[in-house]
Amino acid sequence: MNIEPAEEPGAAPAALTPLELRDGPAHMVASTEHLAAYGQAMAQGSGPVGIDAERASGYRYSQRAYLVQLRREGAGTALVDPVSVPDLSPLDAAIADAEWILHAATQDLPCLAEVGMRPRKLFDTEVAARLLGRERVSLAGLVASELDRGLAKGQGATDWSLRPLTAEQLRYAALDVEPLIELRDVLTDELAAAGRLDIAHEEFDHLVGFQPRERGPDEWRRLSGMHKLRKPRQWAIAREMWQARDALAERKDIAPGRLLPDSAIVAAVLAEPTSLSALLDTSGFHGRGAGRYGRTWWSALERGRSLADSDLPDKAPRSDGPPPPRSWAERNPPAFERFQRARSGIADIAESWSIAPELLIAPDTVRRMCWEPPVDRSEQGLRDTLASYGARPWQIDTCLPVLRAALAGEVTSE
Numbered sequence: 001m002n003i004e005p006a007e008e009p010g011a012a013p014a015a016l017t018p019l020e021l022r023d024g025p026a027h028m029v030a031s032t033e034h035l036a037a038y039g040q041a042m043a044q045g046s047g048p049v050g051i052d053a054e055r056a057s058g059y060r061y062s063q064r065a066y067l068v069q070l071r072r073e074g075a076g077t078a079l080v081d082p083v084s085v086p087d088l089s090p091l092d093a094a095i096a097d098a099e100w101i102l103h104a105a106t107q108d109l110p111c112l113a114e115v116g117m118r119p120r121k122l123f124d125t126e127v128a129a130r131l132l133g134r135e136r137v138s139l140a141g142l143v144a145s146e147l148d149r150g151l152a153k154g155q156g157a158t159d160w161s162l163r164p165l166t167a168e169q170l171r172y173a174a175l176d177v178e179p180l181i182e183l184r185d186v187l188t189d190e191l192a193a194a195g196r197l198d199i200a201h202e203e204f205d206h207l208v209g210f211q212p213r214e215r216g217p218d219e220w221r222r223l224s225g226m227h228k229l230r231k232p233r234q235w236a237i238a239r240e241m242w243q244a245r246d247a248l249a250e251r252k253d254i255a256p257g258r259l260l261p262d263s264a265i266v267a268a269v270l271a272e273p274t275s276l277s278a279l280l281d282t283s284g285f286h287g288r289g290a291g292r293y294g295r296t297w298w299s300a301l302e303r304g305r306s307l308a309d310s311d312l313p314d315k316a317p318r319s320d321g322p323p324p325p326r327s328w329a330e331r332n333p334p335a336f337e338r339f340q341r342a343r344s345g346i347a348d349i350a351e352s353w354s355i356a357p358e359l360l361i362a363p364d365t366v367r368r369m370c371w372e373p374p375v376d377r378s379e380q381g382l383r384d385t386l387a388s389y390g391a392r393p394w395q396i397d398t399c400l401p402v403l404r405a406a407l408a409g410e411v412t413s414e
Helices: 032-044 089-094 105-114 125-131 139-147 167-177 180-193 197-208 232-252 262-271 276-280 294-306 325-331 333-353 363-371 379-388 393-408
Strands: 027-029 046-054 067-073 076-080 100-102 122-124
Touching: 027 032, 032 076, 032 089, 046 105, 046 167, 046 180, 067 167, 067 180, 076 167, 100 105, 100 180, 105 197, 122 125, 122 197, 125 139, 125 180, 125 197, 139 180, 180 197, 197 393, 232 262, 232 294, 262 276, 262 294, 276 294, 325 333, 333 363, 333 393, 363 379, 363 393, 379 393
Parallel strands: 027 076, 046 100, 100 122
Antiparallel strands: 046 067, 067 076
């Protein structure tokens, strides 16, 4: 029997075998005729369908899909161009009975829905890896750790809205769906061995109904560097400039940061320029579209300056949830003690499972339970409350003993 020598500490890992396309070049689908033909092939194929989508994040305002990749046994791989064929509902109908395999499904489900594709059943390889406690959960990381293959990268951040797409982009896109079916099978076996396959399916079923967070009126508060602005007048100017940039970005379908970086907005507010030329001399206004739309930024800055005091924004909008836990020790000591007990108990369970605590239950759910516990603290009452916050049955079963003990002021070893 040959025994391979163990690697010495610090030794470079062996090179991975590059992942290749097994069925040759992918089919290009850029017409309704091609779509119908590939839809027939997919309907006659077997097993689950690997799916991915490419957006132009960082280049475009919209999050639409500029390429959709699919793979199924018996049908091969196809690269579908939704710019040329914007309605993919015929393809959706062809795979209505199939399980979809996606990686990080919440990133792609909204843009797939826009072109008429919605899963009835799915498997998320990233979620599966997190439930197994994997540290590297990127697709390339999982292909390396689970399949011992190297996945070529380097095109993911390119502008997928440009036409024609390059040969390198098309190869990259095809390779992204090539390993999904095999990866799903390996992860399924590992989940079953760990006793977590049923849990994974609960998470996947939950993802089928995923809806992205709706944008609220205070999106401008997410401005990077907002913490540097401390006065209501500064917040007003930042809000006006953010809203002007957002409206222009949406109208031109350009990523907001390519028109004007967040840092430039914050710098302009702090610099208090007294003229358009002074504004354009401020840090961050020298590249991309910043100078081209100078009058737009100047008008927004002036609007913020001229607002009446009564129209200035508050420091932060009122939230329907509890305040940040850092203030609980002074504001609500009993809630703080409940939170400490609950967080410690959940952390213990997570450590024993070798997974992140937030997978066991959403941190916001723990905060809400501890800040204002439900009136009905019976087991069923707590279950109903947790379910109303979006906890899945497996999460409730796992965390209920800890939460119930925390609310009762007890210490549990679970």
